[in-house]
Amino acid sequence: MVAGRTSDVVVAMHMSDGLLDAPTVAVFWAVAVVGLAICAARARRELDERTAPMAGLVTAFVFAVQMINFPILPGASGHLLGGALVAVLVGPWVGALCVAVVLVVQALLFADGGLTTLGASIVNMALISTFVGYGVIVALRGLTRRSRGGLVAAAFLAGLVGTVAAALGFVVEYAIGGAAPVDLGTVLGLMVGLHALIGIGEGLITAATVGAVAAIRPDLVYALRGSAPVLELRTTGSTS
Amino acid sequence: MAAGHAHPLYRSGDSPVHRLPPEVKIVAALVGVCCVVATPRTAFGVFAGYLALLAGIWVLAELPFGWILRRSVIELPFVALVVLLPFTGEGPRVDVLGLSLSEPGLHGAWNILAKGTLGVLTSLTLAGTTPLRDLLLGLQRLHAPQLVVTIATLMLRYVDVIAAEAQRMRIARISRGHDPRFLWQAGATARGIGALFVRSYERGERVHLAMLSRGWTGTLPQLSDRRTTARQWLTGLVPAAAALGLAVTGWVIA
Numbered sequence: 001m002v003a004g005r006t007s008d009v010v011v012a013m014h015m016s017d018g019l020l021d022a023p024t025v026a027v028f029w030a031v032a033v034v035g036l037a038i039c040a041a042r043a044r045r046e047l048d049e050r051t052a053p054m055a056g057l058v059t060a061f062v063f064a065v066q067m068i069n070f071p072i073l074p075g076a077s078g079h080l081l082g083g084a085l086v087a088v089l090v091g092p093w094v095g096a097l098c099v100a101v102v103l104v105v106q107a108l109l110f111a112d113g114g115l116t117t118l119g120a121s122i123v124n125m126a127l128i129s130t131f132v133g134y135g136v137i138v139a140l141r142g143l144t145r146r147s148r149g150g151l152v153a154a155a156f157l158a159g160l161v162g163t164v165a166a167a168l169g170f171v172v173e174y175a176i177g178g179a180a181p182v183d184l185g186t187v188l189g190l191m192v193g194l195h196a197l198i199g200i201g202e203g204l205i206t207a208a209t210v211g212a213v214a215a216i217r218p219d220l221v222y223a224l225r226g227s228a229p230v231l232e233l234r235t236t237g238s239t240s
Numbered sequence: 241m242a243a244g245h246a247h248p249l250y251r252s253g254d255s256p257v258h259r260l261p262p263e264v265k266i267v268a269a270l271v272g273v274c275c276v277v278a279t280p281r282t283a284f285g286v287f288a289g290y291l292a293l294l295a296g297i298w299v300l301a302e303l304p305f306g307w308i309l310r311r312s313v314i315e316l317p318f319v320a321l322v323v324l325l326p327f328t329g330e331g332p333r334v335d336v337l338g339l340s341l342s343e344p345g346l347h348g349a350w351n352i353l354a355k356g357t358l359g360v361l362t363s364l365t366l367a368g369t370t371p372l373r374d375l376l377l378g379l380q381r382l383h384a385p386q387l388v389v390t391i392a393t394l395m396l397r398y399v400d401v402i403a404a405e406a407q408r409m410r411i412a413r414i415s416r417g418h419d420p421r422f423l424w425q426a427g428a429t430a431r432g433i434g435a436l437f438v439r440s441y442e443r444g445e446r447v448h449l450a451m452l453s454r455g456w457t458g459t460l461p462q463l464s465d466r467r468t469t470a471r472q473w474l475t476g477l478v479p480a481a482a483a484l485g486l487a488v489t490g491w492v493i494a
Contacts, residue, residue, distance in 0.1 A: 057447060058444065059392075064406050111363035114356065115362070205430055205433065209437065212434025
C-alpha cells in the first residue's frame with residue numbers, strides 16, 4: 001500500500017481538453033462557479049474571519065495527501081481524491097472549496113487536466129465527491145454517532161460512494177457532450193469498474209484517517225459536531 | 241524547498257514571454273484552448289497551425305523543444321480512453337493494418353488526442369514561463385474571488401511545509417521497521433495521515449493568530465502595484481488573436 005511505484009500509470013479523473021465539446025464545457029464551468037460561490041458563502045459563515053488561513057492549510061493537506069498513490073491493478077495505481085475525507089473532517093462547504101483550489105492550482109501550475117474541462121473536473125471531484133460523501137455520512141447519522149467503529153464504517157462508505165459518484169459525473173458529462181461516439185455502456189462499465197476499485201482504496205484510507213483523527217481530536221471531526229457528551233460532574237457526596 | 245518562488249514546471253528566464261504580466265498570459269492561454277476545443281475535428285491543417293503558433297512562442301520564450309516534449313507525457317493518463325475508441329466505436333469500419341476499426345471512433349480519438357495535446361502544450365507554456373507568485377498576482381488582477389486567491393496563496397506557501405512533514409513522518413515510520421506492502425499494513429500510514437491533518441489544522445490556527453498579530457485585516461494586500469498597460473495587453477493577446485483567426489478558418493473550411 002502507498003508504495004505505488006512511479007512506473008505505474010496513475011489513473012486520474014482529470015479530463016483532457018477536447019474530451020467534451022464547447023457548449024458542454026461552458027455549461028459545466030457555470031455549474032462549477034455557482035456551486036463554489038455557494039460553498040464560499042457557507043464556508044465563511046462557518047469559519048468567519050478564520051476561513052482563509054484554516055482553509056488554506058487544509059488545502060495544503062489535501063495537496064500533500066493527493067501525492068499518495070495506491071495500487072489498484074497490476075501496472076495501474078490510483079491516487080487519493082480526498083473529497084470525502086475533507087467532507088467528513090471539515091464539512092462539505094469548506095471541503096469542496098479546498099479540493100477546487102487544489103484542482104485550479106494543478107491545472108495552472110502542473111498542466112494536470114485541461115483548462116477548458118477544469119469546470120467539469122471541479123463539478124466531479126470538488127462538488128460531487130464531497131457532497132455525495134457527506135450525504136452518506138448524514139444518511140448514516142445514527143451509525144456515525146453511536147461509536148467510533150460506526151464512524152469508521154460510515155467514512156469508508158463515504159469514500160467509496162463519493163469516488164464512484166464522481167466517476168458517474170464524468171460519464172454523465174461524457175453522455176451530454178462527449179466529443180466521440182462511443183458506446184455509453186462501455187464508458188460506464190470502464191469508469192465505474194475502475195473507480196469502484198479506486199473507491200475501495202479511497203474508502204479504506206478515509207476510514208482509517210477519520211478513525212485516527214476521532215481518536216486524537218474528536219472535536220475537529222465535522223461529522224461529529226454537536227455529538228460531544230455533556231460533561232458530567234461527579235462530586236463525592238457533598239450537597240452544598 | 242522554495243515555497244512561493246518556484247514550482248516544478250517553471251523555467252526561469254527573461255524572455256519577452258516571461259516579462260508579460262501574468263493575467264495577460266492566463267487570458268491568452270484560456271482563449272487559445274477555447275479556440276482549439278471549438279475547432280472542427282476535420283480541419284487538420286488548422287491543428288498544425290496551432291502547433292506552429294505554440295512553437296513560435298516557445299522559441300520566443302526560450303523553452304527548448306526537448307523540455308516541452310519530456311513534460312508533455314503528463315497527458316498520457318488523461319487520454320487513455322482514446323485507445324479504446326477505434327475498437328469500441330460504432331458506425332462504418334475501416335481496415336487499418338489488418339485491424340477493423342470504427343471510422344467515427346478513429347475521428348473521435350484523433351479529436352481528443354489533438355485537442356488534449358494542444359491543451360497540455362498550452363498549459364505547459366503558461367506554467368513554464370510564469371512563477372508561482374506571478375500566477376497568484378494574475379488571479380488577483382483578474383478579480384478571481386478574494387477568498388479563492390487567499391486560500392490558494394496560503395496553500396502554496398504552506399504546501400512544502402506540509403509535504404515535508406508528511407515525508408518526515410514516513411521516514412520515522414520506516415526507520416521503526418514499517419514496511420507497507422499489503423492492504424492490512426495500511427493502518428500506520430492512515431494514522432500518519434490523521435496526525436498530518438491534526439497538525440495541519442492546528443498549524444492553521446497558529447498561522448491565523450500570527451496573521452492577526454501582524455495586522456491581518458481579512459483581505460489580502462495587493463501583491464504588486466505595477467499596472468498593466470494597454471500595450472502589454474495588445475502584445476500578449478496577439479497569439480490569442482492568431483488562434484481565433486485559425487479557429488474561424490477551421491469553421492469556414494470545414
